[in-house]
Amino acid sequence: MGRNMDHRAFEGKVIDAHSHLGVDLKMYCRREYPYAQTVEGLYYRQLSAGVDVNVVFPFSGDLYFEPAGLLDGCRTPAENPLSKVPYASENLLLMQEVYEYRGDLSGRFIPFVCIDPGRRVAEQIGEIRTLASKYAIYGMKVNPVGCASSVQTLRDGGKAFLDLAAEMNWPMLFHAVPAGMDDYSSAEVVLDLARRHQHIRFCLAHCLQFRKDMLACADAMPNVWVDTAALFIQVKLVRQLMAEGGISPDAVMDCLPQGHCQVMRELCRLHPRTIIWGSDSPAYSYICVRKDSARADRIFRLSGAYEDEIAALKCLPDNARIRACSLNTLVFLFGQKGKHE
Ligand SMILES: [Zn+2]
Numbered sequence: 001m002g003r004n005m006d007h008r009a010f011e012g013k014v015i016d017a018h019s020h021l022g023v024d025l026k027m028y029c030r031r032e033y034p035y036a037q038t039v040e041g042l043y044y045r046q047l048s049a050g051v052d053v054n055v056v057f058p059f060s061g062d063l064y065f066e067p068a069g070l071l072d073g074c075r076t077p078a079e080n081p082l083s084k085v086p087y088a089s090e091n092l093l094l095m096q097e098v099y100e101y102r103g104d105l106s107g108r109f110i111p112f113v114c115i116d117p118g119r120r121v122a123e124q125i126g127e128i129r130t131l132a133s134k135y136a137i138y139g140m141k142v143n144p145v146g147c148a149s150s151v152q153t154l155r156d157g158g159k160a161f162l163d164l165a166a167e168m169n170w171p172m173l174f175h176a177v178p179a180g181m182d183d184y185s186s187a188e189v190v191l192d193l194a195r196r197h198q199h200i201r202f203c204l205a206h207c208l209q210f211r212k213d214m215l216a217c218a219d220a221m222p223n224v225w226v227d228t229a230a231l232f233i234q235v236k237l238v239r240q241l242m243a244e245g246g247i248s249p250d251a252v253m254d255c256l257p258q259g260h261c262q263v264m265r266e267l268c269r270l271h272p273r274t275i276i277w278g279s280d281s282p283a284y285s286y287i288c289v290r291k292d293s294a295r296a297d298r299i300f301r302l303s304g305a306y307e308d309e310i311a312a313l314k315c316l317p318d319n320a321r322i323r324a325c326s327l328n329t330l331v332f333l334f335g336q337k338g339k340h341e
Contacts, residue, residue: 002136007334010110013052014313015329018173018205018229018278021094025062026070032288035059039097042281043105049310055173055278055333056098057112057141058090064116064147073291075148077119086116086147088127095135110333112139112173118153121160132168138333140165143175144184145290151176151189162197171201171332173227178209180246183293191217194224201332203276205229209238210252210263219271222339225332226271228264228324229280232308235260237300264312268320273339276332277324279309 021037028035042054062070063083069076083089091113098109113128131137140161144151151174154162165172176187187204191214194202203225208214218224228234239256241247255266267275284304289297313325331339 004136007330007336014325016054017276019054019281020059021056022059024060034282037282039102055110058114061087061147063089085123087114110138112141114141116147116149117158118149139171141173145182150184165200173203176204219274227276227278229278230284232260232304233302261315277313
């Protein structure tokens with residue numbers, strides 16, 4: 001087994017719970033942004049921002065998809081993929097980057113593997129077990145829209161991933177959005193999975209579009225957390241969707257017009273044990289066209305910076321800040337005690 005450190009190694013540290021390493025080939029070939037980050041680049045962001053540790057996972061699983069399709073914005077499995085199994089090559093490179101190529105920095109990173117919830121499940125699990133025999137892995141990340149694969153499949157064909165999480169005591173982090181945005185990444189489905197699998201720790205990324213009912217639901221569950229990844233542009237995006245009539249103002253937190261720092265303070269005041277700070281580095285900017293589950297194009301033109309995400313953390317009162325970047329994060333990552341203890 002890779003030798004995992006326990007929660008004590010990270011106590012008292014500022015942890016960014018959501019960041020990416022590697023390349024998004026679809027973004028790169030379409031000249032979208034951002035498209036890449038290396039462990040060294042993220043290390044220098046840590047130094048400039050006063051962050052001690054980042055949870056990291058691959059930026060995409062694009063080596064499994066048809067290159068010509070990526071150029072059209074479509075993720076279709078290739079006949080002869082560059083990575084034979086979804087995320088196998090990307091997960092391996094991430095471990096090599098963290099533990100070997102810049103092993104001198106490895107204490108500053110907490111690597112997760114990415115999974116495709118629905119394709120070639122047994123082979124993915126075989127690859128992950130091999131990887132875990134050599135490297136310390138701390139959890140699993142699922143980005144359903146990023147690999148055009150529905151999170152629903154974890155209920156049946158992909159259920160073995162939940163068994164693996166339970167066996168390894170690994171938390172699961174989901175890119176998740178409420179119904180209406182993209183059905184691949186349904187937050188409702190993730191919450192339902194969490195309700196049925198209370199022995200597994202779940203985190204839903206991106207603040208559930210600040211939907212009051214869903215935040216309250218996550219807060220009430222003992223095994224569910226919510227991360228603030230890309231908070232600055234998430235606030236912008238939800239305000240845009242409200243202006244277009246896609247989201248009812250009554251459904252969301254009413255402090256959105258006061259900016260993302262006020263939203264952060266309010267999130268942490270209302271849900272002090274549930275909110276985890278994460279930046280989404282480098283995807284705190286998002287300038288691209290993305291296919292949703294109906295294969296319709298959705299255009300994003302959202303610019304932010306690491307400083308914006310740091311500002312949301314630094315604006316908190318001390319006790320709330322320590323919960324959001326350390327205490328809550330450690331309970332989610334290691335489960336050494338209950339969320340409400
Ligand atoms: Zn992300």
